[in-house]
Amino acid sequence: MLKSTFYLLLGFVFFASISCQSKDEKIKVLIVDGQNNHVVWPKSTIMMKQYLEENGAFQVDISRTQFLNKSETFSEWLALADVPKGVEGKPKTDPDFNPDFSKYDVVISNFGWQAASWSEKTKTEFEAYVNNGGGFVSVHAADNSFPEWKAYNKMIAIGGWGNRNEKDGPYLYVDKDNMPKRDYTEGAAGRHGPKEPFLVTTYNKEHPITKGMPDSWMHTSDECYAFLRGPAENVTILATAVSSKKAPELEQKEPVAMAIDYGKGRVFHTTLGHDTTSFECVGFITLLRRGVEWAATGQVINNEMPEDFPTAQKIASRSFKLQK
Numbered sequence: 062m063l064k065s066t067f068y069l070l071l072g073f074v075f076f077a078s079i080s081c082q083s084k085d086e087k088i089k090v091l092i093v094d095g096q097n098n099h100v101v102w103p104k105s106t107i108m109m110k111q112y113l114e115e116n117g118a119f120q121v122d123i124s125r126t127q128f129l130n131k132s133e134t135f136s137e138w139l140a141l142a143d144v145p146k147g148v149e150g151k152p153k154t155d156p157d158f159n160p161d162f163s164k165y166d167v168v169i170s171n172f173g174w175q176a177a178s179w180s181e182k183t184k185t186e187f188e189a190y191v192n193n194g195g196g197f198v199s200v201h202a203a204d205n206s207f208p209e210w211k212a213y214n215k216m217i218a219i220g221g222w223g224n225r226n227e228k229d230g231p232y233l234y235v236d237k238d239n240m241p242k243r244d245y246t247e248g249a250a251g252r253h254g255p256k257e258p259f260l261v262t263t264y265n266k267e268h269p270i271t272k273g274m275p276d277s278w279m280h281t282s283d284e285c286y287a288f289l290r291g292p293a294e295n296v297t298i299l300a301t302a303v304s305s306k307k308a309p310e311l312e313q314k315e316p317v318a319m320a321i322d323y324g325k326g327r328v329f330h331t332t333l334g335h336d337t338t339s340f341e342c343v344g345f346i347t348l349l350r351r352g353v354e355w356a357a358t359g360q361v362i363n364n365e366m367p368e369d370f371p372t373a374q375k376i377a378s379r380s381f382k383l384q385k
């Protein structure tokens with residue numbers, strides 16, 4: 062009798078631990094970075110990692126190309142992050158940058174303008190990873206990167222700068238009639254006005270990433286990218302904003318959050334995230350958290366709106382403090 066009770070208990074503990082384990086299973090996230098014209102990048106990577114891990118559902122690793130100057134330690138880079146100066150020299154391909162993407166549910170890129178190409182091996186592996194169902198998230202200047210990489214441009218749907226123009230695909234925006242528009246007019250891709258707070262409008266209210274978000278909310282100071290263009294295939298516009306660079310005749314609204322299908326993979330692309338202030342916005346943090354979860358799993362389980370979410374009149378930010 063005692064023995065059978067013991068086994069019953071053992072069995073209970075075993076099943077309890079299994080169900081506990083699956084409940085505690087975290088979404089595995091990899092942030093890739095190392096080459097970004099935004100000097101905030103070492104800090105913004107940590108901000109994203111911390112904001113995601115605070116939520117409890119994510120476990121975040123970082124994989125980085127070789128450093129470009131003498132500062133080899135993370136603390137030196139973190140200190141540099143607040144210094145408004147560019148990185149010396151042009152980035153070069155890091156032949157040793159070869160993360161094992163297959164260990165992760167989702168990869169976030171914090172690369173930027175003029176990032177050097179990844180090695181052919183790494184590019185091929187990344188394409189296969191997303192094509193086979195891996196998640197990808199492109200933040201702000203990550204859509205400036207890799208203008209020559211065809212598959213990458215399909216993943217992000219639209220991008221800017223890096224000599225992108227009509228050869229890369231149409232401009233994508235929401236037109237006067239509030240419809241998505243692919244505009245094949247010739248011209249360069251990528252413009253932005255000064256950094257300023259601006260209103261973000263929820264364009265798609267059914268998508269898991271934006272479901273339940275208010276019709277519009279004030280974003281903290283950021284750059285509103287405009288006139289991005291690219292293949293623009295399999296893309297759902299989730300949220301928009303009006304750029305100070307808008308064409309008066311078009312009155313276009315720019316996509317600031319998008320969901321893209323690439324093979325079996327899901328991509329979340331936000332153009333937001335220029336610097337510390339932008340990353341501290343509760344709207345940005347919420348979009349990022351939901352976008353990362355959706356890219357990883359295809360759903361957003363916790364879609365409660367944070368109490369401190371911005372309103373249409375009032376920005377809301379969470380001051381970042383590094384946890385040791």
Ligand SMILES: [Zn+2]
Binds near residue numbers: 202284
């Ligand atoms: Zn920027």
